[in-house]
Amino acid sequence: MISVVILGAGNVATHLFHAFYKAENVFVNQWFNRNLKSIDFYKNMVNVTSDLSSLKPADVYIIAVSDDAISKLSSQLPFENQLVVHTSGSVGLYDLDKKNRRGVFYPLQTFSKETSINFKNVPICIETADKKDFKSLKLLAEAIESASFKVNSDQRSSLHLAAVFVNNFTNQLYRIAHEITESTGTEFDILKPLILETANKIQNLSPYSAQTGPAKRNDKKTIKKHLKKLENSPHKAIYEILTASIQKTHGRKKL
Template structure:
Protein backbone atom coordinates (compact mmCIF):
# COMPACT_ATOMS: atom_id res chain seq x y z
CA UNK A 1 0.00 0.00 0.00
CA UNK A 2 1.42 3.37 -1.07
CA UNK A 3 0.69 6.17 1.40
CA UNK A 4 0.19 9.60 -0.17
CA UNK A 5 -0.16 13.12 1.18
CA UNK A 6 -1.85 15.40 -1.35
CA UNK A 7 -1.14 19.13 -1.47
CA UNK A 8 -3.45 21.49 -3.36
CA UNK A 9 -7.16 21.72 -4.10
CA UNK A 10 -7.47 22.61 -7.77
CA UNK A 11 -8.78 20.54 -10.68
CA UNK A 12 -5.78 18.17 -10.84
CA UNK A 13 -5.64 17.68 -7.07
CA UNK A 14 -9.35 16.89 -6.87
CA UNK A 15 -9.21 14.27 -9.61
CA UNK A 16 -6.04 12.74 -8.17
CA UNK A 17 -7.67 12.48 -4.76
CA UNK A 18 -10.66 10.67 -6.22
CA UNK A 19 -8.62 8.15 -8.20
CA UNK A 20 -6.16 7.59 -5.33
CA UNK A 21 -9.03 7.16 -2.87
CA UNK A 22 -10.66 4.53 -5.09
CA UNK A 23 -7.48 2.49 -5.55
CA UNK A 24 -6.93 -0.60 -3.41
CA UNK A 25 -3.16 -0.04 -3.64
CA UNK A 26 -3.11 3.58 -2.44
CA UNK A 27 -4.14 5.31 0.76
CA UNK A 28 -4.44 9.09 0.98
CA UNK A 29 -3.37 9.68 4.54
CA UNK A 30 -3.81 13.45 4.45
CA UNK A 31 -4.93 16.31 2.19
CA UNK A 32 -3.47 19.79 2.62
CA UNK A 33 -4.62 23.11 1.25
CA UNK A 34 -3.93 26.59 2.59
CA UNK A 35 -7.68 27.24 2.46
CA UNK A 36 -9.01 24.13 4.18
CA UNK A 37 -12.63 25.06 3.45
CA UNK A 38 -12.02 24.08 -0.20
CA UNK A 39 -11.48 20.45 0.82
CA UNK A 40 -13.65 20.32 3.94
CA UNK A 41 -16.36 18.35 2.11
CA UNK A 42 -13.95 15.39 2.08
CA UNK A 43 -13.13 15.49 5.81
CA UNK A 44 -15.22 12.38 6.50
CA UNK A 45 -13.05 10.42 4.06
CA UNK A 46 -9.58 11.80 4.70
CA UNK A 47 -7.70 13.91 7.24
CA UNK A 48 -7.61 17.51 5.97
CA UNK A 49 -5.38 20.34 7.14
CA UNK A 50 -4.28 23.87 6.31
CA UNK A 51 -1.07 23.58 8.32
CA UNK A 52 2.19 22.36 6.79
CA UNK A 53 3.51 21.71 10.29
CA UNK A 54 0.80 19.09 10.80
CA UNK A 55 1.77 17.01 7.74
CA UNK A 56 2.16 13.34 8.56
CA UNK A 57 4.82 10.98 7.23
CA UNK A 58 4.03 9.23 3.96
CA UNK A 59 5.73 7.38 1.10
CA UNK A 60 5.00 10.22 -1.26
CA UNK A 61 3.94 13.88 -1.24
CA UNK A 62 2.10 14.94 -4.39
CA UNK A 63 2.08 18.70 -4.97
CA UNK A 64 -0.80 19.60 -7.30
CA UNK A 65 -0.34 23.34 -6.87
CA UNK A 66 0.20 26.20 -9.32
CA UNK A 67 3.59 26.37 -11.03
CA UNK A 68 4.41 29.61 -9.22
CA UNK A 69 3.84 27.97 -5.84
CA UNK A 70 5.97 24.85 -6.35
CA UNK A 71 9.28 26.30 -5.16
CA UNK A 72 7.74 28.17 -2.22
CA UNK A 73 5.62 25.30 -0.93
CA UNK A 74 8.35 22.68 -1.34
CA UNK A 75 10.78 24.91 0.56
CA UNK A 76 8.24 25.37 3.34
CA UNK A 77 7.67 21.65 3.89
CA UNK A 78 8.95 20.89 7.43
CA UNK A 79 10.94 17.78 6.57
CA UNK A 80 13.66 16.55 4.24
CA UNK A 81 14.79 13.43 2.37
CA UNK A 82 11.24 12.37 1.56
CA UNK A 83 9.88 11.91 -1.96
CA UNK A 84 8.10 15.08 -3.11
CA UNK A 85 6.73 15.34 -6.65
CA UNK A 86 4.88 18.02 -8.59
CA UNK A 87 2.27 17.53 -11.33
CA UNK A 88 3.24 20.41 -13.64
CA UNK A 89 3.76 20.19 -17.38
CA UNK A 90 6.30 23.02 -17.50
CA UNK A 91 8.00 23.30 -14.10
CA UNK A 92 11.45 21.76 -13.76
CA UNK A 93 12.23 18.84 -11.50
CA UNK A 94 14.72 21.22 -9.91
CA UNK A 95 12.03 23.75 -8.98
CA UNK A 96 11.43 21.47 -6.02
CA UNK A 97 13.61 22.25 -3.01
CA UNK A 98 16.88 20.29 -2.96
CA UNK A 99 16.28 19.03 0.59
CA UNK A 100 13.75 16.55 -0.84
CA UNK A 101 13.97 13.47 -3.02
CA UNK A 102 12.47 15.03 -6.13
CA UNK A 103 10.19 13.76 -8.84
CA UNK A 104 7.45 14.58 -11.35
CA UNK A 105 4.06 12.89 -11.75
CA UNK A 106 2.45 14.69 -14.69
CA UNK A 107 -0.91 13.46 -16.03
CA UNK A 108 -1.19 14.62 -19.63
CA UNK A 109 -4.86 15.52 -19.79
CA UNK A 110 -7.25 18.46 -19.51
CA UNK A 111 -8.93 18.57 -16.09
CA UNK A 112 -12.22 20.19 -15.16
CA UNK A 113 -13.39 19.61 -11.62
CA UNK A 114 -16.89 18.31 -12.37
CA UNK A 115 -15.99 16.29 -15.47
CA UNK A 116 -15.59 12.51 -15.24
CA UNK A 117 -12.01 11.39 -15.88
CA UNK A 118 -10.86 7.88 -16.80
CA UNK A 119 -7.25 7.58 -15.68
CA UNK A 120 -6.79 4.37 -17.65
CA UNK A 121 -6.81 6.61 -20.74
CA UNK A 122 -4.39 9.19 -19.33
CA UNK A 123 -0.62 9.01 -20.01
CA UNK A 124 1.44 9.59 -16.84
CA UNK A 125 4.76 11.31 -17.52
CA UNK A 126 7.16 10.53 -14.70
CA UNK A 127 10.64 11.61 -13.73
CA UNK A 128 12.80 11.08 -10.65
CA UNK A 129 16.41 11.48 -9.59
CA UNK A 130 16.64 8.09 -7.86
CA UNK A 131 15.83 4.69 -9.36
CA UNK A 132 13.84 3.58 -6.32
CA UNK A 133 11.70 6.74 -6.49
CA UNK A 134 11.13 6.28 -10.21
CA UNK A 135 10.01 2.71 -9.55
CA UNK A 136 7.56 3.95 -6.90
CA UNK A 137 6.07 6.48 -9.34
CA UNK A 138 5.66 3.73 -11.95
CA UNK A 139 3.84 1.62 -9.37
CA UNK A 140 1.64 4.58 -8.46
CA UNK A 141 0.72 5.14 -12.12
CA UNK A 142 -0.16 1.47 -12.57
CA UNK A 143 -2.23 1.50 -9.37
CA UNK A 144 -4.60 4.02 -10.96
CA UNK A 145 -4.64 2.19 -14.29
CA UNK A 146 -2.47 4.66 -16.22
CA UNK A 147 0.30 3.98 -18.72
CA UNK A 148 3.57 5.53 -17.55
CA UNK A 149 6.12 7.28 -19.78
CA UNK A 150 9.65 8.24 -18.83
CA UNK A 151 9.85 11.91 -19.83
CA UNK A 152 12.66 14.31 -18.93
CA UNK A 153 12.06 17.89 -17.82
CA UNK A 154 13.12 19.29 -21.21
CA UNK A 155 10.94 16.80 -23.09
CA UNK A 156 7.99 17.56 -20.81
CA UNK A 157 8.27 21.31 -21.46
CA UNK A 158 8.03 20.72 -25.21
CA UNK A 159 5.26 18.17 -24.71
CA UNK A 160 3.27 20.73 -22.76
CA UNK A 161 3.60 23.23 -25.62
CA UNK A 162 2.32 20.55 -28.00
CA UNK A 163 -0.56 19.89 -25.60
CA UNK A 164 -1.49 23.59 -25.60
CA UNK A 165 -1.72 23.51 -29.39
CA UNK A 166 -3.65 20.23 -29.42
CA UNK A 167 -6.06 21.10 -26.60
CA UNK A 168 -6.23 24.73 -25.47
CA UNK A 169 -5.87 26.31 -28.90
CA UNK A 170 -8.19 23.74 -30.48
CA UNK A 171 -10.80 24.42 -27.82
CA UNK A 172 -10.54 28.14 -28.58
CA UNK A 173 -11.31 27.29 -32.21
CA UNK A 174 -14.43 25.46 -30.95
CA UNK A 175 -15.39 28.57 -29.00
CA UNK A 176 -15.07 30.75 -32.11
CA UNK A 177 -17.10 28.23 -34.11
CA UNK A 178 -19.71 28.29 -31.32
CA UNK A 179 -19.84 32.08 -31.51
CA UNK A 180 -20.32 32.01 -35.28
CA UNK A 181 -23.11 29.42 -35.15
CA UNK A 182 -24.94 31.21 -32.33
CA UNK A 183 -24.71 34.57 -34.12
CA UNK A 184 -26.43 32.97 -37.11
CA UNK A 185 -29.11 31.02 -35.17
CA UNK A 186 -27.51 27.64 -35.95
CA UNK A 187 -27.21 24.85 -33.35
CA UNK A 188 -23.56 24.21 -32.44
CA UNK A 189 -24.51 20.53 -32.15
CA UNK A 190 -24.48 20.36 -35.94
CA UNK A 191 -20.67 20.60 -35.81
CA UNK A 192 -20.14 17.91 -33.16
CA UNK A 193 -20.02 14.90 -35.54
CA UNK A 194 -17.37 16.76 -37.56
CA UNK A 195 -15.36 17.48 -34.41
CA UNK A 196 -15.53 13.82 -33.35
CA UNK A 197 -14.60 12.53 -36.81
CA UNK A 198 -11.57 14.86 -36.93
CA UNK A 199 -10.32 13.49 -33.60
CA UNK A 200 -11.10 9.93 -34.68
CA UNK A 201 -9.13 10.17 -37.93
CA UNK A 202 -5.83 11.00 -36.26
CA UNK A 203 -6.02 7.80 -34.24
CA UNK A 204 -5.13 5.96 -37.45
CA UNK A 205 -3.33 8.51 -39.62
CA UNK A 206 -1.02 11.48 -39.21
CA UNK A 207 -2.51 14.98 -38.82
CA UNK A 208 -0.77 15.84 -42.09
CA UNK A 209 -2.64 13.11 -43.97
CA UNK A 210 -5.93 13.93 -42.23
CA UNK A 211 -5.92 17.61 -43.23
CA UNK A 212 -8.73 18.70 -45.55
CA UNK A 213 -10.40 22.00 -46.42
CA UNK A 214 -10.04 24.93 -48.82
CA UNK A 215 -6.46 25.83 -47.81
CA UNK A 216 -5.30 22.25 -48.47
CA UNK A 217 -7.01 22.26 -51.85
CA UNK A 218 -5.79 25.74 -52.78
CA UNK A 219 -9.39 26.91 -53.17
CA UNK A 220 -8.84 30.67 -53.40
CA UNK A 221 -12.43 31.60 -54.18
CA UNK A 222 -13.83 29.82 -51.10
CA UNK A 223 -11.18 31.40 -48.87
CA UNK A 224 -11.98 34.85 -50.27
CA UNK A 225 -15.72 34.31 -49.64
CA UNK A 226 -15.04 33.19 -46.06
CA UNK A 227 -12.91 36.25 -45.34
CA UNK A 228 -15.62 38.53 -46.72
CA UNK A 229 -18.19 36.92 -44.42
CA UNK A 230 -16.09 37.05 -41.24
CA UNK A 231 -16.93 40.28 -39.41
CA UNK A 232 -14.82 39.93 -36.26
CA UNK A 233 -11.30 41.31 -37.03
CA UNK A 234 -9.63 38.89 -34.63
CA UNK A 235 -11.40 35.90 -36.18
CA UNK A 236 -10.38 37.14 -39.62
CA UNK A 237 -6.73 37.41 -38.53
CA UNK A 238 -6.81 33.88 -37.08
CA UNK A 239 -8.39 32.53 -40.29
CA UNK A 240 -5.67 34.17 -42.40
CA UNK A 241 -2.85 32.94 -40.15
CA UNK A 242 -4.06 29.34 -40.06
CA UNK A 243 -4.79 29.35 -43.79
CA UNK A 244 -1.24 30.50 -44.45
CA UNK A 245 0.14 27.81 -42.13
CA UNK A 246 -1.85 25.06 -43.89
CA UNK A 247 -0.87 26.22 -47.38
CA UNK A 248 2.80 26.28 -46.42
CA UNK A 249 2.57 22.84 -44.80
CA UNK A 250 0.91 21.31 -47.86
CA UNK A 251 3.13 22.97 -50.43
CA UNK A 252 0.53 25.30 -51.89
CA UNK A 253 1.42 28.68 -53.31
CA UNK A 254 0.54 31.59 -51.04
CA UNK A 255 -3.17 32.25 -51.35
Protein backbone atom coordinates in the same frame (compact mmCIF):
# COMPACT_ATOMS: atom_id res chain seq x y z
CA MET B 1 0.12 -0.16 -0.45
CA ILE B 2 1.44 3.28 -1.42
CA SER B 3 0.61 6.13 0.95
CA VAL B 4 0.28 9.67 -0.41
CA VAL B 5 -0.29 13.15 0.89
CA ILE B 6 -1.86 15.62 -1.54
CA LEU B 7 -0.97 19.30 -1.29
CA GLY B 8 -3.31 21.67 -3.12
CA ALA B 9 -7.01 21.71 -3.98
CA GLY B 10 -7.24 22.63 -7.65
CA ASN B 11 -8.59 20.57 -10.54
CA VAL B 12 -5.62 18.20 -10.75
CA ALA B 13 -5.46 17.66 -6.99
CA THR B 14 -9.18 16.92 -6.81
CA HIS B 15 -9.14 14.40 -9.66
CA LEU B 16 -6.03 12.70 -8.27
CA PHE B 17 -7.70 12.39 -4.89
CA HIS B 18 -10.71 10.64 -6.42
CA ALA B 19 -8.48 8.31 -8.43
CA PHE B 20 -6.29 7.43 -5.45
CA TYR B 21 -9.29 7.05 -3.14
CA LYS B 22 -10.79 4.42 -5.47
CA ALA B 23 -7.50 2.58 -6.01
CA GLU B 24 -6.96 -0.62 -4.03
CA ASN B 25 -3.21 -0.13 -3.58
CA VAL B 26 -3.17 3.56 -2.67
CA PHE B 27 -3.98 5.17 0.65
CA VAL B 28 -4.47 8.95 0.83
CA ASN B 29 -3.07 9.62 4.26
CA GLN B 30 -3.84 13.34 4.23
CA TRP B 31 -4.95 16.28 2.11
CA PHE B 32 -3.42 19.70 2.70
CA ASN B 33 -4.63 23.08 1.53
CA ARG B 34 -4.07 26.53 2.99
CA ASN B 35 -7.80 27.21 2.72
CA LEU B 36 -9.63 24.35 4.43
CA LYS B 37 -12.96 25.43 2.95
CA SER B 38 -11.79 24.12 -0.43
CA ILE B 39 -11.46 20.56 0.88
CA ASP B 40 -13.83 20.59 3.86
CA PHE B 41 -16.33 18.55 1.82
CA TYR B 42 -13.89 15.60 1.91
CA LYS B 43 -13.17 15.59 5.67
CA ASN B 44 -15.21 12.42 6.18
CA MET B 45 -13.15 10.64 3.53
CA VAL B 46 -9.63 11.79 4.37
CA ASN B 47 -7.75 13.69 7.05
CA VAL B 48 -7.59 17.34 5.97
CA THR B 49 -5.28 20.04 7.25
CA SER B 50 -4.15 23.60 6.58
CA ASP B 51 -1.07 23.28 8.79
CA LEU B 52 2.16 22.20 7.11
CA SER B 53 3.70 21.33 10.47
CA SER B 54 1.05 18.65 11.00
CA LEU B 55 1.73 16.75 7.75
CA LYS B 56 1.60 12.99 8.21
CA PRO B 57 4.20 10.47 7.00
CA ALA B 58 3.73 9.20 3.44
CA ASP B 59 5.60 7.42 0.66
CA VAL B 60 4.89 10.26 -1.77
CA TYR B 61 4.01 13.92 -1.22
CA ILE B 62 2.23 15.29 -4.28
CA ILE B 63 2.29 19.05 -4.82
CA ALA B 64 -0.63 19.94 -7.09
CA VAL B 65 -0.75 23.73 -6.93
CA SER B 66 -0.25 26.56 -9.43
CA ASP B 67 3.12 26.55 -11.19
CA ASP B 68 4.25 29.74 -9.48
CA ALA B 69 3.62 28.30 -6.02
CA ILE B 70 5.41 24.94 -6.41
CA SER B 71 8.95 26.02 -5.54
CA LYS B 72 7.95 28.02 -2.45
CA LEU B 73 5.67 25.30 -1.10
CA SER B 74 8.36 22.65 -1.55
CA SER B 75 10.80 24.79 0.43
CA GLN B 76 8.30 25.15 3.28
CA LEU B 77 7.83 21.41 3.83
CA PRO B 78 8.93 20.55 7.39
CA PHE B 79 10.93 17.41 6.57
CA GLU B 80 13.88 16.15 4.55
CA ASN B 81 14.78 13.17 2.34
CA GLN B 82 11.18 12.33 1.45
CA LEU B 83 9.84 11.83 -2.07
CA VAL B 84 8.19 15.10 -3.11
CA VAL B 85 6.74 15.45 -6.61
CA HIS B 86 4.83 18.10 -8.51
CA THR B 87 2.22 17.63 -11.23
CA SER B 88 3.15 20.46 -13.60
CA GLY B 89 3.96 20.13 -17.27
CA SER B 90 6.14 23.22 -17.43
CA VAL B 91 7.97 23.43 -14.08
CA GLY B 92 11.40 21.80 -13.95
CA LEU B 93 12.34 18.91 -11.68
CA TYR B 94 14.96 20.99 -9.94
CA ASP B 95 12.55 23.77 -9.06
CA LEU B 96 11.63 21.54 -6.14
CA ASP B 97 13.66 22.11 -2.99
CA LYS B 98 16.75 19.89 -2.88
CA LYS B 99 16.27 18.97 0.79
CA ASN B 100 13.89 16.23 -0.42
CA ARG B 101 14.02 13.57 -3.14
CA ARG B 102 12.51 15.18 -6.22
CA GLY B 103 10.14 13.93 -8.86
CA VAL B 104 7.40 14.82 -11.34
CA PHE B 105 4.05 13.03 -11.70
CA TYR B 106 2.47 14.90 -14.61
CA PRO B 107 -0.95 13.72 -15.79
CA LEU B 108 -1.21 14.91 -19.38
CA GLN B 109 -4.89 15.66 -19.61
CA THR B 110 -7.33 18.56 -19.34
CA PHE B 111 -9.09 18.68 -15.97
CA SER B 112 -12.31 20.38 -14.94
CA LYS B 113 -13.87 19.70 -11.55
CA GLU B 114 -17.29 19.34 -13.17
CA THR B 115 -16.16 16.57 -15.54
CA SER B 116 -15.22 13.07 -14.37
CA ILE B 117 -11.97 11.57 -15.62
CA ASN B 118 -11.09 7.94 -16.30
CA PHE B 119 -7.40 7.68 -15.50
CA LYS B 120 -7.11 4.70 -17.83
CA ASN B 121 -7.09 7.38 -20.53
CA VAL B 122 -4.60 9.67 -18.79
CA PRO B 123 -0.90 9.20 -19.58
CA ILE B 124 1.37 10.00 -16.64
CA CYS B 125 4.73 11.57 -17.46
CA ILE B 126 7.28 10.65 -14.80
CA GLU B 127 10.65 12.19 -14.02
CA THR B 128 12.83 11.57 -10.97
CA ALA B 129 16.31 12.39 -9.79
CA ASP B 130 16.69 8.87 -8.37
CA LYS B 131 15.98 5.68 -10.34
CA LYS B 132 14.44 4.01 -7.28
CA ASP B 133 11.88 6.80 -7.02
CA PHE B 134 10.91 6.28 -10.66
CA LYS B 135 9.82 2.75 -9.81
CA SER B 136 7.65 4.07 -6.96
CA LEU B 137 5.91 6.61 -9.19
CA LYS B 138 5.44 4.02 -11.93
CA LEU B 139 3.70 1.76 -9.40
CA LEU B 140 1.54 4.71 -8.33
CA ALA B 141 0.50 5.29 -11.96
CA GLU B 142 -0.26 1.59 -12.39
CA ALA B 143 -2.40 1.66 -9.24
CA ILE B 144 -4.78 4.10 -10.93
CA GLU B 145 -4.52 2.18 -14.23
CA SER B 146 -2.67 4.94 -16.07
CA ALA B 147 0.01 4.36 -18.67
CA SER B 148 3.29 5.95 -17.59
CA PHE B 149 6.13 7.42 -19.63
CA LYS B 150 9.65 8.31 -18.58
CA VAL B 151 10.39 11.85 -19.77
CA ASN B 152 12.96 14.48 -18.88
CA SER B 153 12.18 18.13 -18.16
CA ASP B 154 12.85 19.25 -21.73
CA GLN B 155 10.61 16.55 -23.19
CA ARG B 156 7.88 17.33 -20.69
CA SER B 157 8.08 21.03 -21.52
CA SER B 158 7.67 20.18 -25.22
CA LEU B 159 4.69 17.95 -24.44
CA HIS B 160 3.11 20.73 -22.42
CA LEU B 161 3.59 23.21 -25.26
CA ALA B 162 2.13 20.73 -27.75
CA ALA B 163 -0.78 20.13 -25.38
CA VAL B 164 -1.60 23.84 -25.43
CA PHE B 165 -1.96 23.62 -29.21
CA VAL B 166 -4.09 20.47 -29.28
CA ASN B 167 -6.23 21.37 -26.29
CA ASN B 168 -6.33 25.03 -25.26
CA PHE B 169 -5.97 26.55 -28.73
CA THR B 170 -8.30 23.98 -30.25
CA ASN B 171 -10.90 24.74 -27.61
CA GLN B 172 -10.64 28.44 -28.45
CA LEU B 173 -11.29 27.52 -32.08
CA TYR B 174 -14.41 25.68 -30.89
CA ARG B 175 -15.43 28.87 -29.12
CA ILE B 176 -14.95 30.90 -32.31
CA ALA B 177 -16.98 28.33 -34.25
CA HIS B 178 -19.68 28.62 -31.59
CA GLU B 179 -19.79 32.40 -32.08
CA ILE B 180 -19.99 31.99 -35.87
CA THR B 181 -22.92 29.56 -35.67
CA GLU B 182 -24.68 31.69 -33.05
CA SER B 183 -24.46 34.74 -35.31
CA THR B 184 -26.90 33.10 -37.74
CA GLY B 185 -28.94 31.15 -35.20
CA THR B 186 -27.40 27.85 -36.25
CA GLU B 187 -27.02 24.98 -33.75
CA PHE B 188 -23.38 24.42 -32.76
CA ASP B 189 -24.32 20.81 -31.90
CA ILE B 190 -24.48 20.06 -35.64
CA LEU B 191 -20.67 20.34 -35.66
CA LYS B 192 -20.08 17.86 -32.82
CA PRO B 193 -19.93 14.71 -35.02
CA LEU B 194 -17.30 16.47 -37.13
CA ILE B 195 -15.30 17.36 -34.01
CA LEU B 196 -15.38 13.72 -32.88
CA GLU B 197 -14.46 12.37 -36.31
CA THR B 198 -11.52 14.78 -36.57
CA ALA B 199 -10.21 13.59 -33.21
CA ASN B 200 -10.80 9.93 -34.04
CA LYS B 201 -9.09 10.19 -37.41
CA ILE B 202 -5.65 10.89 -35.95
CA GLN B 203 -5.79 7.63 -34.01
CA ASN B 204 -4.89 5.96 -37.32
CA LEU B 205 -3.51 8.78 -39.48
CA SER B 206 -0.80 11.37 -38.95
CA PRO B 207 -2.08 14.97 -38.63
CA TYR B 208 -0.40 15.64 -41.98
CA SER B 209 -2.33 12.88 -43.74
CA ALA B 210 -5.60 13.72 -42.00
CA GLN B 211 -5.65 17.35 -43.16
CA THR B 212 -8.53 18.36 -45.44
CA GLY B 213 -10.27 21.61 -46.34
CA PRO B 214 -9.95 24.63 -48.64
CA ALA B 215 -6.44 25.61 -47.53
CA LYS B 216 -5.01 22.19 -48.36
CA ARG B 217 -6.88 22.13 -51.69
CA ASN B 218 -5.77 25.71 -52.33
CA ASP B 219 -9.42 26.58 -52.96
CA LYS B 220 -8.89 30.34 -53.25
CA LYS B 221 -12.49 31.10 -54.11
CA THR B 222 -13.82 29.50 -50.91
CA ILE B 223 -11.09 31.05 -48.79
CA LYS B 224 -12.00 34.52 -50.08
CA LYS B 225 -15.68 33.88 -49.34
CA HIS B 226 -14.85 32.85 -45.77
CA LEU B 227 -12.67 35.90 -45.18
CA LYS B 228 -15.38 38.17 -46.52
CA LYS B 229 -17.95 36.59 -44.21
CA LEU B 230 -15.79 36.99 -41.11
CA GLU B 231 -16.65 40.34 -39.55
CA ASN B 232 -14.62 39.86 -36.37
CA SER B 233 -11.06 41.09 -37.09
CA PRO B 234 -9.28 38.72 -34.65
CA HIS B 235 -11.21 35.78 -36.10
CA LYS B 236 -10.22 36.85 -39.61
CA ALA B 237 -6.56 37.09 -38.54
CA ILE B 238 -6.67 33.59 -37.05
CA TYR B 239 -8.24 32.24 -40.25
CA GLU B 240 -5.50 33.86 -42.36
CA ILE B 241 -2.67 32.60 -40.11
CA LEU B 242 -3.96 29.03 -40.02
CA THR B 243 -4.70 29.02 -43.75
CA ALA B 244 -1.15 30.20 -44.49
CA SER B 245 0.27 27.55 -42.14
CA ILE B 246 -1.68 24.75 -43.86
CA GLN B 247 -0.69 26.03 -47.30
CA LYS B 248 2.97 26.09 -46.30
CA THR B 249 2.77 22.59 -44.83
CA HIS B 250 1.18 21.16 -47.96
CA GLY B 251 3.15 23.14 -50.51
CA ARG B 252 0.33 25.40 -51.67
CA LYS B 253 0.80 28.94 -52.87
CA LYS B 254 -0.65 31.67 -50.69
CA LEU B 255 -3.40 33.98 -51.84
